[in-house]
Amino acid sequence: MTPEATLAKFREHMVGPARFMNLLSCFELGVIDALRERPGLDAVELGRVVGAKPDAVEQLLHLPVKEGFVAYDPATGGYSLDALADLPQADLDRVLIFMDLVKVTMLRQLYYLTESVKAGTVVGLKEFYGYEGNLFGAVAEHKDLRESWATAMDAGTARVDPWFFDNVEIPAGARVLDLAGNTGLGAINTYRHKTSPGLHVTTFDLPEKEQEALENFRANGVAEHCSFIGGDVFREVPTGFDVVLIRHFLTLWDRSEVLKILHNVNKSLDVGGQVSVLVPVYQDDVREHDSRSVDFYPAFFLGCAMGQGGPQKLSTWSGWLEECGFEVTEVVVENPTDIPADALPLQAVVSARKTA
């Protein structure tokens, strides 16, 4: 890379937070909705509609115009949606859910990324919320974090689940444990995608998730087929299951914790029992095209969620499973051309069988 190209890369990083909030603010102010309803409004009219000075609205609109999201007509001074007019609403809704996640759970907390890395805890949560612990504990106490995180988590799960269930075997009538299954969405989706006579799916998560999980099972009409066990994966994983699913969880932890979890899962299964993990992955060479997980996850896990953890290369996930008494039976990685262009991670399913 030439020094000029290196400097251009630095600039890309420098303007990241400014561009992010500039764009989001156009949505939050209602500028984009106003233009959808009444194309052609100028800055003065827009200012009146959204309750802001026209000068500021004009400033904020330069970036979306530069990016081609919004069009500007110099003859009339009017704005209208450009590329945003062609984006399906469901796609825009998903993007805004993840932009909210970035704003609420990342933007402030990452000021303390360096301190979080040194301390091995999320210093930003302590500084801004007085909370000592990780994001998953903080969401129980702080509504803004909970709403933002839970909405994004469910949207991510909803996107990945059809692909995940296409690539995981669940034998008919199996007893399935959805490890760290949160408030039951994974169990409900497992039952729906893999229904067979006798199939039963149990969510295992921290005890405080029980009530909401049971309500979700009832509301979704699967209370007969899904249940909840409260506990801590580092103490013990419940026994009596044929298949253990671990989705969006191993990546929260560093190596030593992942090995403890996998050892406990191994202990809970009979020989031949199956574990299938859904994990974000880095390409073996992170310089390869579509090492998209690198852009977001190291900072998210270290500075916002856990103070540790992050995606790994496929060879690392497989190696850790083997270290804990499993034989890897299947590895499937998402095809970058099949996922939405805004997707933050590249996911993989690694399935393995207990050998020892």
Ligand SMILES: C[S@@+](CC[C@H](N)C(=O)[O-])C[C@H]1O[C@@H](n2cnc3c(N)ncnc32)[C@H](O)[C@@H]1O
């Ligand atoms: C990132 S969420 C994943 C939720 C779910 N698997 C999904 O795919 O949507 C992590 C989950 O791990 C749970 N969790 C964290 N520490 C745990 C522990 N020690 N034992 C059991 N569950 C835990 C949290 O309560 C949270 O629901």
